Amino acid sequence: MVTLQLPQYFEPMWKRVFILLSFIVLASCGYRAEVAAEESGVLFHQGLKMFYLGDLPQARDCFKRVVTRQKDNDAAFYYLAQIAGYAGQWKESEQYLQKALKLDPENYWYRLQQAKLAVAAGKTQEAGLLYENLWRDYPDKTELLYDRIALYMDGHNAEKALELLDTLEGREGVTESGVLLRFNLTIDRDKEAARTLLREYATHTPTPRVLCLLGDLEAGDGETEKAGEYYQKALESDPAFMPAVFGMAEVYRMKRQFDLYFQNINVFLAYPEVDVRMKTDYLKQILETRAFVATFQPQVDTLFQSTRSAHKTDSTLAYIYAGFLIQTQNPSGALEVIKDNIRYYPKDYHAWYQTLGVIYYLKEWPLLCEYGSKALESFPDDADFGSLYGLALWQTGQLDQAIARFERILSLLKKDDKTNKVQTLSLLGDLYHEKGAWELSFRTYEEVLRLDRQNLPVLNNYAYYLSLQGEQLEKALSMSQVTIEKEPNNATYLDTYGWILHLLGRSAEARNIFRQAMAYGGKESAEILNHYGDVLNALNEPLMAIVYWQQAYAIEPREDIRKKIDNNKKPGQ
Numbered sequence: 001m002v003t004l005q006l007p008q009y010f011e012p013m014w015k016r017v018f019i020l021l022s023f024i025v026l027a028s029c030g031y032r033a034e035v036a037a038e039e040s041g042v043l044f045h046q047g048l049k050m051f052y053l054g055d056l057p058q059a060r061d062c063f064k065r066v067v068t069r070q071k072d073n074d075a076a077f078y079y080l081a082q083i084a085g086y087a088g089q090w091k092e093s094e095q096y097l098q099k100a101l102k103l104d105p106e107n108y109w110y111r112l113q114q115a116k117l118a119v120a121a122g123k124t125q126e127a128g129l130l131y132e133n134l135w136r137d138y139p140d141k142t143e144l145l146y147d148r149i150a151l152y153m154d155g156h157n158a159e160k161a162l163e164l165l166d167t168l169e170g171r172e173g174v175t176e177s178g179v180l181l182r183f184n185l186t187i188d189r190d191k192e193a194a195r196t197l198l199r200e201y202a203t204h205t206p207t208p209r210v211l212c213l214l215g216d217l218e219a220g221d222g223e224t225e226k227a228g229e230y231y232q233k234a235l236e237s238d239p240a241f242m243p244a245v246f247g248m249a250e251v252y253r254m255k256r257q258f259d260l261y262f263q264n265i266n267v268f269l270a271y272p273e274v275d276v277r278m279k280t281d282y283l284k285q286i287l288e289t290r291a292f293v294a295t296f297q298p299q300v301d302t303l304f305q306s307t308r309s310a311h312k313t314d315s316t317l318a319y320i321y322a323g324f325l326i327q328t329q330n331p332s333g334a335l336e337v338i339k340d341n342i343r344y345y346p347k348d349y350h351a352w353y354q355t356l357g358v359i360y361y362l363k364e365w366p367l368l369c370e371y372g373s374k375a376l377e378s379f380p381d382d383a384d385f386g387s388l389y390g391l392a393l394w395q396t397g398q399l400d401q402a403i404a405r406f407e408r409i410l411s412l413l414k415k416d417d418k419t420n421k422v423q424t425l426s427l428l429g430d431l432y433h434e435k436g437a438w439e440l441s442f443r444t445y446e447e448v449l450r451l452d453r454q455n456l457p458v459l460n461n462y463a464y465y466l467s468l469q470g471e472q473l474e475k476a477l478s479m480s481q482v483t484i485e486k487e488p489n490n491a492t493y494l495d496t497y498g499w500i501l502h503l504l505g506r507s508a509e510a511r512n513i514f515r516q517a518m519a520y521g522g523k524e525s526a527e528i529l530n531h532y533g534d535v536l537n538a539l540n541e542p543l544m545a546i547v548y549w550q551q552a553y554a555i556e557p558r559e560d561i562r563k564k565i566d567n568n569k570k571p572g573q
Contacts, residue, residue, distance in 0.1 A: 001464060001495040001527045043069075044076060056083050074103035078110055081117070090121040108138060119151065127151060142171055149181065158185045176207050183213070191217075208234040208241040215247050224251050242271050262299045269303055272310040279307050280316050287324055297328050313344045319354040331362045342371075347378055356388045368392035383409050383420055387427075394431060403431050422452050429458065433465055441465065456483045456493070464496045467503055476500050484513075491522040499531050507538045526556035533564070542568045 047062030060083045066076040081096035094117060100110050111134055118127035131148045138144065145168045152161035162185055169178050179201045187194040195217055202210050215230030228251040234244035249264035269279055286300060287293060293300050304321045311317055318341040325334035338358045345351035352375040359368045372389030379385055390405035410424045425448045432441035445462040448455055459479040466476040477500045483493040498513035514522070514532040522528040529552035537545035546568055553561045 001460075001492045001499075001525065001531075044073070047076070047079065051079060051083070056086060059083060072103055074100040074107070074110070077103070078113070081113065085117060085120065090117065093117055094121075106137075108134070108141070112144075115147070119154075124151065124154070142168065145171075153185070158189070161185055174201070176201070176205065176210065179210065180213070206233060206237065208238040208244060211237070212241065212244045212247060215244070219247065219250065219254075224254050227251055240271075242268055242274050245271075258296065258299075262296075262302070266303060266306045270306040270310050274310075276307075276311045276314050276317060279311070280314075280320055283307065283317075283320055283324075287320070287327065290327075293324070293327065300324065301328075315341055315345055315348065315351045315354065319358070322354075322358050326358070326361065331364075334358055335362065335364070335367070349379060349382075352379070353384065356385065360388055360391070363395075365392050365395040369396055369398075381412050383413065383424075386412075387424070390427070394427075399431060399435050403428065403435065406431065418451055422448055422455060425451075426455065426458050426461075430461060433461075438465070438469065454482070454486070456486055459483050460493050460496050463500065467496070467500050470503070473500055473504055477504065488516075489520045491517045491520045491525065491528060494520070495522065495525070495528045495531055498535065502531070502535050502538065507535050510535045511539060523551065524555070526552040526558070526561075529555070530561055537564075537568065 043062050043066050047059045047066065050056070050059035050062060060080065063076045063080045063083070066073055067080070070076070077096045077100040081093045081100065084090075084093035084096060097110065097114055097117060101107070101114065104110060111130065115127050115130035115134060118124075118130055128148075128151060131144060131151060134141070135144050135148065145164055149161045149164045149168070152158075152164065162182070165178060165182055165185070169175075172178070179197060183194050183197055186197065195214070198210050198214050198217075202214060211230050211234035215227040215234065218224075218230060219227035228248065231244045231247040231251065234241055235248065238244075245264055246268045249261050249268060252258070252261035252264060268274065269282075283303065286303070301324070304317075304324060307317060308314075308321065318337050322334040322338045325331070325337065335358070338355045341351050342355050352371075356368065356371060356375060359371055368388060369392040372385060372392050375385045376382070376389060386405055386409045390402045390409070393399075393402035393405060406424050406428050410421065410428070413420050413424065425444055429441050429444035429448065432438075432444060442462065442465070445458050448458045449462075452458075460483045463476040463480040463483075466472050477497070480493065480497040480500055483490070484497050487493055494513050494517035498510040498517065501507070501510040501513060511532075514528070514535055517528055518532070522532070529548045533545040533548035533552065536542075536548065546565055549561050549565045549568075552558075553565065
């Protein structure tokens with residue numbers, strides 16, 4: 001028998017992020033360059049406009065033209081440094097910034113950008129020194145404390161970060177962001193101290209974020225009642241505070257109050273400001289709990305609908321939803337969802353990949369032909385799309401077109417792409433055989449085995465097709481033996497091995513092999529059942545042979561099987 005080888009939901013409020021490109025007001029940049037010509041001034045302001053509008057290529061062009069005319073325009077160099085940094089071109093960004101600093105070495109904003117650039121480029125030690133020098137020269141700039149604290153946090157120097165936090169709170173007093181920062185610096189070393197810190201702050205300033213974080217701590221300790229109390233207090237302060245809504249949902253889930261769980265989680269998932277990736281990760285976790293999905297299928301469907309109401313065009317969400325619909329036996333619904341996704345993203349590779357994958361999984365071959373052809377219009381040389389399209393052509397009986405497609409794929413593959421080459425050649429070998437080009441098929445299989453001697457599907461198919469030819473049976477047996485040694489519970493491989501034994505006149509041995517095949521799924525295959533019947537008949541067990549032929553005929557009512565049944569029936573049977 002042949003086988004086809006086919007291809008913490010809650011994040012603290014205070015988390016310093018170094019932003020290389022910050023929109024800095026021109027006056028704060030210390031722009032001191034005197035415009036040499038009116039044209040340069042126009043270009044500079046046009047560059048600023050494009051910069052703030054987000055058209056960075058146009059902004060870069062304007063600023064480059066400015067520095068060509070005015071080589072002492074430090075501000076233009078500064079903006080060029082930012083644009084290069086935004087593109088991850090750290091070396092170029094540093095070069096531009098050095099030119100700005102050379103023209104104005106004491107400019108606070110240029111020096112600050114230099115420190116941030118060092119952070120972004122992973123030069124932590126250099127960044128630390130730059131920040132220390134800035135702090136020395138500008139001790140009134142409180143924002144430097146935040147940057148330095150973040151730098152020490154990234155360097156896992158909690159002690160130094162806490163020192164600077166003490167300095168910060170000495171200037172600004174105790175704030176929520178400072179409390180949350182101190183909590184993050186403390187939690188890994190002393191959980192109870194961190195909890196006490198939050199509780200003390202919440203007694204006089206019960207902000208939703210702090211209350212919610214206290215709820216998270218209690219939930220993590222299994223104290224669902226206490227957690228719920230904190231989440232409820234947070235929602236009393238701000239009913240739209242989504243982390244608390246999520247927290248309440250999870251409390252209800254753990255308490256098995258599922259009506260209230262779904263009520264709250266729907267609100268959370270339908271809220272558009274919550275990051276869609278967080279939502280999709282959560283929905284994936286739900287789908288992994290198959291018993292839960294089976295019990296609450298309509299409610300889970302509603303969760304997806306709620307999420308899609310907030311993120312109608314999200315490709316990943318559509319793909320996950322389609323998976324859920326397939327899982328819950330709604331393939332037509334899955335197809336509609338995935339086709340909608342293509343309408344939103346007709347030129348997006350991943351959208352096409354997901355769409356074709358779903359269609360292939362559902363074995364909707366005519367539809368896969370249609371959509372595979374459309375995908376190749378945008379991505380004509382893509383091997384994955386080409387393979388899926390080729391398989392669809394094969395399954396719809398278009399053998400010549402399928403062969404042509406896989407031959408084209410083979411011509412496009414790189415010489416060192418062994419994996420795809422083996423897969424493509426394997427499929428071509430099967431196609432050539434089905435087309436009747438047996439010798440070409442066998443030569444193709446030999447080429448595969450030169451690349452991958454342990455390719456089990458090819459070893460199996462090659463052996464089986466040799467058996468159909470009635471030639472080189474010992475070679476076929478040797479190849480087939482490798483497959484059952486590697487996968488002794490594979491009914492398809494067992495069938496091939498048993499059938500070759502039978503053809504070699506070793507039917508008694510074959511019977512034992514087919515008994516094993518029956519135990520590992522062989523009863524679901526008409527071909528295996530038919531072969532077993534033939535083996536039993538050769539061993540003078542016609543009655544048992546008829547039993548297996550009848551089982552085969554019930555699965556696949558073929559004329560050759562019916563004739564064997566009729567010819568071996570005794571009168572009255």
